[in-house]
Amino acid sequence: MKPDDAKSDKDAREEIAALKKTVEERDREIAMLAEWMGAVRVDVGSVFSSFAWKIGNALIKIMAGAMGFPYREGLRERLEGVFDSFRAWRASRSKFSRDAGSPSRVFDPDSVLYGRWIQKYDILEDSAISRIRDLARNRPRGPVFSLLMHSKTAGPDQWADSLESVLAQIWPNWEVLSVCGEAGDPTVDTYAARDSRIKKISCSHHSGAARALSRLVSDAKGDFITVLTPGDEWSPDALGRVAEALEQRPGIRLIYTDHDRINGDRMDGDRRRHSPCFKPSWNPDLLASVDFIGPSAFYHRESAVALGGFSPGFSRARGYDLTWRFIEKFGWDALCHIPRPLFHQKSADGDLVRGMRKALEGHFRRLKKNVQVVDVPGGLRTIYPLPSHPPLVSLIIPIRDRADLLRTALDGLLGRTDYEPVEIIVMDNGSRDPETLAYLSEIKKDSRISVIRRPGPFNYSRLNNIGAARAAGEIIGFVNNDIEVISPGWLKEMAGHALRPEIGAVGAMLRYGDGSVQHAGVVMGLRGLADHAFRFMDKGAPNAHPRLGLIQNYSAVTAACMVMRRRVFEKAGGFNEKSLKVTFNDVDLCLRLEKMGHRILWTPFAELSHHESSTRGPDHHPKRALRLAREIRFMKSKWKKTIENDPCYSPNLTRDGYDFAPGPPVGRKSTQPTR
Structure with a gap:
């Protein structure tokens, strides 16, 4: 290659790199704009749905009519047009980026946003320091924490960073037990000479990590043990807050905290905390998808020894394996979450997924459960096989007119769904449109479809309760008429989970027509009372949150597509026909199921399209607004505690947006109950 050609090639590569960087910056800006547009769209909808707007609008209509002025409705439609145009443009741009081979990026929370959150909310108050010191004076002998450190490759700076964070602890009752390679020996010796609580344990340099940790567990004297990898750090109040949790709940066996990532060395000035992991206090199916408890776990030492300690063969997932064995022995009530990073x-996490899969397979094997575990982006997927003769599923669809929507729904439910046997129960709430009436007469010829006419004021709860009473299936599904099947395996996935005895209801991934998320579970307290997680987030967006692709528990899921065992539905008493005729009846049912001891599960592996409220329409009329206000008051009165503190969410996450971003802590306590 000639020198000029080499220079030209280098310039081209630099220009391409600069262009890629510019595109990534624009992608991030567009993602932020899309989130803002989505929030504005909801706010606009709230304004138009508000009682004040409806009353004012009605008065304007009356005044305009009395004065002879023409009245034109159109502001809402024009705004919706703007939103739809933006979403269509963004969808076409995303398709262009994918077709062009644009690399997707992993979710990385805005470091500036999290930095501001740290400055504002992650503050070590003088009162907390005094409280921890008072507790230490009153409890001079405990609890004692054993921090186990092992590494053959960590350098002196990594050992020093971790040990300095331990020496900075306000709580005095701790010990460090370390097994280190040659690189760390002088550093550990130096710190051991400074503080007798730091001990170096002799162990063959040829020993694996599991054997070295087993040696440390056997030598530990503390009440609780935790693994501290060189380079990782604890905040100065960490051990003190764990001690406070033990004081409040002395029977707990496993404690975990929130955590984040950190760059830079402790001694230099270029340190940055980023990528916060704000955790739920209870989410068994999410734990089966990803180790959200992670490296911040404290295990009751005697219980860990009795369970065999850290087992070999799991690499960095050895804690994940031990966590499942704790849960099998002691249950979720023995766990405690401290919602602070x-x-x-x-x-680095190392080869975490392989070890996680092995640990989870071992968990199901010990429980004698036939569950398939497969790798998916961001974690694991659990597949619960159906019986050799799958049970009948009864799908209930309330309608009023709109034959076009029903036709699309039935075409997918019966023609593009790879599950049998299925029956369809169409609950007709007084259709008058000739096309719809003709279509209903036509579909009744199909032995799988029955049509039940129930005219009168729209009462979603009553229509579904009547349909469920007529259902013959062991499994029932509630499906809106504006649902469209986009993946054939959706019902197999939902039915497999619905047949699990511990599961009360199963929800699906619902998408708008452009592929963006309409429903990915319901978060209590989101935007007031309850709302859908990850709403408006694009399919395959570069800033997509890792939880968006994982099976997990939520406090509720939408009945636009909800599947459950009929016996469980009947035991719960069905939907509330009296107090929740139209809205929040699905949320109320899910919360009652949880109170009965069942979990609510959402899966991203059942995908459908949802054209939201196409039949009922938004609540514009003043009577509807009054009804909505009554239903909101009922929910806030009945489920106040869950609205304030959703155990499947985190008190450190936003209540104003849909993207699980850091937000002002709401109802954050020193410990969070597991349910």
């Missing part, structure tokens, strides 16, 4: 991880 007290742990700062610098070490």
